[in-house]
Amino acid sequence: MAQVRARQQPERNEPYEARLTSMKIAVIGVGLIGGSLALCFRGKPGLELVGYSNRQDLADLSVELGVVDSATLSLEEAVQDADFIFLSTPVGLLETYLEQVHALPLKKGCIVTDVGSTKDSIAAKARQLDWEDACFIGGHPMAGSERSGVQAATSLLFENAYYVLTPEPGTDPARIAALTELLSHTRAKVICLEPGQHDEIVGAISHLPHIIAVALVNQISGYHDSNPLYRTLAAGGFRDITRIASSDPVVWRDILLNNRFNLLKLLRDWNVQVESFIDQLEREDGEGISARFRDAGDFRDELPERRKGAIAKTYDLYLDVPDHPGIIGRITTELGSQGVNLSNLQIIESREDVPGLMRLSFRDEIQMERARKVLTGLEFDVYA
Numbered sequence: 001m002a003q004v005r006a007r008q009q010p011e012r013n014e015p016y017e018a019r020l021t022s023m024k025i026a027v028i029g030v031g032l033i034g035g036s037l038a039l040c041f042r043g044k045p046g047l048e049l050v051g052y053s054n055r056q057d058l059a060d061l062s063v064e065l066g067v068v069d070s071a072t073l074s075l076e077e078a079v080q081d082a083d084f085i086f087l088s089t090p091v092g093l094l095e096t097y098l099e100q101v102h103a104l105p106l107k108k109g110c111i112v113t114d115v116g117s118t119k120d121s122i123a124a125k126a127r128q129l130d131w132e133d134a135c136f137i138g139g140h141p142m143a144g145s146e147r148s149g150v151q152a153a154t155s156l157l158f159e160n161a162y163y164v165l166t167p168e169p170g171t172d173p174a175r176i177a178a179l180t181e182l183l184s185h186t187r188a189k190v191i192c193l194e195p196g197q198h199d200e201i202v203g204a205i206s207h208l209p210h211i212i213a214v215a216l217v218n219q220i221s222g223y224h225d226s227n228p229l230y231r232t233l234a235a236g237g238f239r240d241i242t243r244i245a246s247s248d249p250v251v252w253r254d255i256l257l258n259n260r261f262n263l264l265k266l267l268r269d270w271n272v273q274v275e276s277f278i279d280q281l282e283r284e285d286g287e288g289i290s291a292r293f294r295d296a297g298d299f300r301d302e303l304p305e306r307r308k309g310a311i312a313k314t315y316d317l318y319l320d321v322p323d324h325p326g327i328i329g330r331i332t333t334e335l336g337s338q339g340v341n342l343s344n345l346q347i348i349e350s351r352e353d354v355p356g357l358m359r360l361s362f363r364d365e366i367q368m369e370r371a372r373k374v375l376t377g378l379e380f381d382v383y384a
């Protein structure tokens with residue numbers, strides 16, 4: 001396993017920009033989020049990335065993939081002399097790691113932060129600890145994906161997303177500025193919120209949708225057990241609103257349990273919505289139903305543009321493809337010859353008696369629209 005490299009100590013009175021040329025960043029738990037942050041920082045002048053893992057194979061993988069400069073199974077070694085420490089494990093482990101890191105010798109001025117999807121309980125834990133010359137500032141990058149693990153890490157994950165910080169009223173503004181400046185490498189927009197308010201809002205716009213997606217998929221899966229046509233016919237709308245149901249079970253178990261008090265209220269409010277639909281259908285209240293769609297459309301149309309909300313936008317096209325050899329090659333060749341960059345391709349359903357559904361993913365809207373034009377020209381039925 002690679003060792004943490006020796007590095008120069010910054011002078012205490014150097015301006016922040018100068019210190020940027022020699023800083024150690026420790027990432028505790030190098031998965032999707034920790035790894036993506038590491039990739040944002042890695043290779044920037046003077047920044048050294050050290051990953052801590054609890055498994056040798058994962059430590060090795062994080063170095064092999066070029067996500068961190070070095071990796072260690074020793075928490076003490078990882079945090080020793082670190083200027084910034086990012087706690088990036090599932091929420092259920094964050095408070096324990098916070099206590100363990102706090103108990104270790106930390107560099108003067110070290111900023112400890114986390115990336116957990118909930119903020120209130122870790123802020124409360126941090127408040128109980130005496131940080132002396134170090135400090136804790138809670139954080140939550142409001143972008144992610146249904147994928148997990150270091151293999152899914154990408155430096156583009158946070159671009160244009162919000163990155164919430166939850167400093168205490170007494171946190172030194174210079175420390176907040178230092179963390180914000182480091183986070184500029186993510187190209188996310190940093191905002192500060194009070195931890196309780198964060199959990200209420202994020203519970204509603206991220207955690208509740210994950211519950212609804214999972215409940216919906218499991219409901220349909222139950223019907224599918226008695227008739228496989230449910231999955232075969234599952235179309236765009238179902239796919240659109242259930243992508244996040246494929247999220248990591250451990251990560252989401254921890255988030256939901258941690259934010260359970262907000263979620264219990266949110267689910268009761270959700271029940272009111274469901275009951276109201278039941279009532280409108282029983283009364284055949286067409287006007288009431290249309291009004292709800294109109295209201296929802298108005299609100300949704302005002303949502304921030306692509307990738308600025310908690311649920312990152314994907315640039316996917318779907319097309320029905322006949323199940324015959326060579327079709328994938330033809331599509332990729334045509335796109336390649338027209339200079340379209342395809343970032344992923346997936347056959348979702350492939351059986352002899354039905355056309356296959358192909359999903360083509362692109363990095364941005366421009367590539368997606370170029371592909372749409374090429375494929376429509378080839379007389380494929382293309383839909384987003």
Ligand SMILES: NC(=O)C1=CN([C@@H]2O[C@H](COP(=O)(O)OP(=O)(O)OC[C@H]3O[C@@H](n4cnc5c(N)ncnc54)[C@H](O)[C@@H]3O)[C@@H](O)[C@H]2O)C=CC1
Pocket residue numbers: 028029030031032033034052053054058088089090091093115116117118140141142143144145146147148149150248251255
């Ligand atoms: N998944 C998402 O879209 C987002 C997740 N978050 C937050 O980021 C944090 C990490 O989530 P992901 O990166 O998605 O999960 P992940 O599963 O990709 O990464 C978690 C990492 O923690 C490591 N880990 C697990 N148990 C450990 C232990 N006992 N000791 C040390 N390391 C351990 C895993 O090996 C893995 O590298 C969570 O707190 C989550 O709430 C924040 C924003 C978005």
Ligand SMILES: O=C(O)C(=O)Cc1ccc(O)cc1
Pocket residue numbers: 116117141142143144145146206244310311312
């Ligand atoms: O996959 C998606 O679109 C998400 O919902 C991303 C996400 C997941 C967890 C977070 O705490 C923040 C953002």
